[in-house]
Amino acid sequence: MNNSIPKKLKYSRTHEWVRQDDDVLTIGITDHAQTMLGDLVYVELPEPESNVETGHECAVVESVKAAADVYSPVSGEVIEINEALLESPQLINEDPYGKGWLFRVKPFESEIAEDVAKLLTADQYTKQVASEAH
Amino acid sequence: MSELIFDQSRSGRYAKAQAPKKSVKIDIPAHLLRKDKPFLPEVSELQAVRHYTRLSRKNFSIDTQFYPLGSCTMKYNPRGVHRLAMLEGFLLRHPLSLDVHSQGYMACAYELQEILKAVTGMRGASLTPMAGAQGEFAGVAMIRAYHQSRNDVARTEMLVPDAAHGTNPATAAQCGYTVREIPTDSDGNVNIESLRAAVGPQTAGIMLTNPSTLGVFEQKIEEIAAIMHKAGGLLYYDGANLNAILGKVRPGDMGFDVMHINLHKTFATPHGGGGPGGGPVAVSERLVPFLPTPMVIKSGDTYQWLTEKECPQTIGRLSAFMGNAGIILRAYMYARLLGQEGMIRVAEFATLNANYLLARLKAAGFTPAYAKRRASHEFIITLKKEAKELHITALDVAKRLLDYGFHAPTMYFPLLVPECLLIEPTETEAKEVLDAFVDAMIKIIEEAKTDPALLQEAPYNLPVRRLDEVRAARELDLVYRSDEK
Numbered sequence: 001m002n003n004s005i006p007k008k009l010k011y012s013r014t015h016e017w018v019r020q021d022d023d024v025l026t027i028g029i030t031d032h033a034q035t036m037l038g039d040l041v042y043v044e045l046p047e048p049e050s051n052v053e054t055g056h057e058c059a060v061v062e063s064v065k066a067a068a069d070v071y072s073p074v075s076g077e078v079i080e081i082n083e084a085l086l087e088s089p090q091l092i093n094e095d096p097y098g099k100g101w102l103f104r105v106k107p108f109e110s111e112i113a114e115d116v117a118k119l120l121t122a123d124q125y126t127k128q129v130a131s132e133a134h
Numbered sequence: 135m136s137e138l139i140f141d142q143s144r145s146g147r148y149a150k151a152q153a154p155k156k157s158v159k160i161d162i163p164a165h166l167l168r169k170d171k172p173f174l175p176e177v178s179e180l181q182a183v184r185h186y187t188r189l190s191r192k193n194f195s196i197d198t199q200f201y202p203l204g205s206c207t208m209k210y211n212p213r214g215v216h217r218l219a220m221l222e223g224f225l226l227r228h229p230l231s232l233d234v235h236s237q238g239y240m241a242c243a244y245e246l247q248e249i250l251k252a253v254t255g256m257r258g259a260s261l262t263p264m265a266g267a268q269g270e271f272a273g274v275a276m277i278r279a280y281h282q283s284r285n286d287v288a289r290t291e292m293l294v295p296d297a298a299h300g301t302n303p304a305t306a307a308q309c310g311y312t313v314r315e316i317p318t319d320s321d322g323n324v325n326i327e328s329l330r331a332a333v334g335p336q337t338a339g340i341m342l343t344n345p346s347t348l349g350v351f352e353q354k355i356e357e358i359a360a361i362m363h364k365a366g367g368l369l370y371y372d373g374a375n376l377n378a379i380l381g382k383v384r385p386g387d388m389g390f391d392v393m394h395i396n397l398h399k400t401f402a403t404p405h406g407g408g409g410p411g412g413g414p415v416a417v418s419e420r421l422v423p424f425l426p427t428p429m430v431i432k433s434g435d436t437y438q439w440l441t442e443k444e445c446p447q448t449i450g451r452l453s454a455f456m457g458n459a460g461i462i463l464r465a466y467m468y469a470r471l472l473g474q475e476g477m478i479r480v481a482e483f484a485t486l487n488a489n490y491l492l493a494r495l496k497a498a499g500f501t502p503a504y505a506k507r508r509a510s511h512e513f514i515i516t517l518k519k520e521a522k523e524l525h526i527t528a529l530d531v532a533k534r535l536l537d538y539g540f541h542a543p544t545m546y547f548p549l550l551v552p553e554c555l556l557i558e559p560t561e562t563e564a565k566e567v568l569d570a571f572v573d574a575m576i577k578i579i580e581e582a583k584t585d586p587a588l589l590q591e592a593p594y595n596l597p598v599r600r601l602d603e604v605r606a607a608r609e610l611d612l613v614y615r616s617d618e619k
Contacts, residue, residue, distance in 0.1 A: 064603045
C-alpha cells in the first residue's frame with residue numbers, strides 16, 4: 001500500500017484523520033480508507049450544530065462495494081459540514097485530505113485533552129495500516 | 135433490437151383481447167376520474183409478447199446457468215412443487231374463507247410449522263413473516279418483548295459479529311438497539327475474548343449466522359451460548375445458511391432462542407426479484423408467547439387460527455393474512471417430498487459440492503481465505519495474490535466468468551476478506567457442472583497471465599458490456615419520461 005499519510009495530521013484507529021487549526025478540528029477519512037472502499041457514491045454527514053461523541057458513528061460513506069460508518073475521533077459541536085460532498089462524493093477519492101474533508105468540530109474543552117491524547121501520530125497509523133494488511 | 139417498449143408505441147394501436155370492455159359501468163364520482171389517458175405504450179399483442187420474451191432471454195437464471203452466488207443459495211426449485219401449489223383448491227381459496235372451507239390449506243400450514251419446529255429444535259414457529267428481513271425483524275422484536283415483559287429495560291445493546299449479513303445490524307437498529315460489533319479471529323470464529331469483554335447487563339442478545347458468512351461452522355457455539363445466557367442475553371440465529379446443517383444439527387440444540395428461516399434458500403421456493411418471499415420464525419420455550427400471529431393449531435381433527443385473542447403477548451401481525459400462502463405451500467410440498475432422510479441429503483450434498491469445488495480450486499492454485507478450515511456449504515477464495523501479481527481484481531474475474539456462461543459468485547463480501555469471491559454451488563448441481571466451473575476459473579487465470587486487458591474489459595458475450603457501476607449509483611435514472619428521446 002502506497003497511500004499517503006501526511007505527517008502533520010493525527011489519526012484514529014478507525015481510519016479518520018484530524019487537523020487542528022486553533023480551536024477548530026477538521027475531520028475526514030484517510031487515503032487508505034477511501035482506497036479500501038473504492039469509488040464513493042453517497043455520503044451522509046452529521047447535522048450542523050449537532051453534537052458528536054468520541055468513538056460514536058456520526059457519518060456514513062457508501063461505495064459501490066460497501067457502506068461504512070465514520071466514527072467521530074473527538075467530542076464536540078459540529079460547526080460546519082462539507083456540503084460539496086453531497087453532490088460530489090468522489091471528492092473524497094480524489095482529495096481525501098483536502099477537498100474531501102467531512103466536517104468541522106468545535107471540541108468540548110473538558111474532553112479535548114483526553115481525546116487528542118488517544119489519537120495516533122502518522123507513524124503509529126502507518127504501522128497500524130501495515131499490520132492490518134496481514 | 136433492444137429498444138424500449140415506449141419507442142415501439144404508435145397512437146391508437148392496441149390489443150383487442152386485452153382492452154377493457156366499454157360496457158363496464160364505472161361507479162366512481164366524475165371529479166375523481168382522470169381527464170387524460172395514462173402514459174402507457176400502445177402496441178399490438180404480438181409486439182408485447184416479442185418484447186418481453188426478448189427481455190426474458192437476456193436473463194441469467196438458475197433455469198439456464200450455474201449460479202454459485204455465495205450466501206444466496208441459488209438452488210433449483212422442483213417443478214413438481216410448483217404444480218402442487220397451483221392446485222385449484224389452493225389458488226381459489228379466499229384468505230377470508232371460513233375455517234371450515236380452508237381445512238386443507240390450514241393442515242399444510244400447521245404441518246409446515248411442525249416440520250420447521252422439528253428440524254430447528256425449537257418449541258414454537260410462526261409462518262407469518264413475508265420474507266427473511268421481516269423474519270429477522272420479528273425475531274429481534276420478540277427478544278425486545280421478552281426483556282420488556284420481565285421489566286429488564288436496561289438491555290439496549292445487540293451484539294453482531296463483523297462477518298454478519300448487513301441486515302443483522304440494520305434489524306437491530308430498526309428495533310431500537312445499539313449495535314456493537316464483535317471481531318472474528320483468524321480461523322473465522324467469533325473472538326471469544328472480545329465477546330466476554332462486550333457482554334453485560336446492557337446486552338439484549340447476539341445475532342449469529344452458523345455456518346457463518348465466512349463459510350465455516352462456528353466451533354465455539356456452545357461457549358458463546360453459555361456466555362450469552364449467563365449475561366442474560368438471548369441468541370438469534372440467522373437462518374441464511376440453514377441448508378448446510380439441515381437434519382444434521384439443530385439451532386435449538388446449539389442454544390439459540392430465536393431464528394428465521396429463508397424458505398427460498400433452504401426450502402427451495404422461488405428466489406430473487408424481490409418476492410414473494412417467506413421468512414418463518416421459530417423460537418425456544420421462553421419466546422413462544424411472543425410469536426407473531428396468526429398461527430394454526432390443531433384441535434382434535436380440525437385446524438383453527440390462533441390470533442391476538444389467544445396470544446395476548448404476541449408482537450402482533452406482520453401482514454394482512456398469514457404470510458405468502460403460495461410460498462408456504464411450496465415450502466411444505468418441498469419438505470414433504472424430501473422427507474426426513476432427504477433433508478439430511480440436502481446438507482450432505484450442499485457441503486460435499488462446496489468441499490469438492492474448494493479442493494479442486496485449491497489444487498489449481500487458488501487461495502482459500504480460511505485454509506485450515508473445512509468449508510460448510512460455501513467457501514471464500516481470495517484473489518489478493520492474483521490482484522498483486524497480475525493486476526486484475528475479483529471483479530474482473532467475476533465479469534469474465536459471465537462470458538463462460540457462469541453467473542458470478544458473490545464478490546467483496548464478507549468485507550473483511552480482500553478481493554474475495556464467496557462461492558456456493560448448492561446441493562442441486564451435478565459434478566460435471568462443478569468441473570466445468572473450475573476449468574473456466576483456471577482458464578481465466580491463464581488469460582490474465584498473458585492478457586490482463588482481456589479480463590479488465592470483460593464481459594464480451596452478454597447483451598451489455600462492462601457497466602459503469604459508479605455512474606449508475608451516482609446518477610440513478612430509472613424512470614422513462616415522454617420527453618426523453
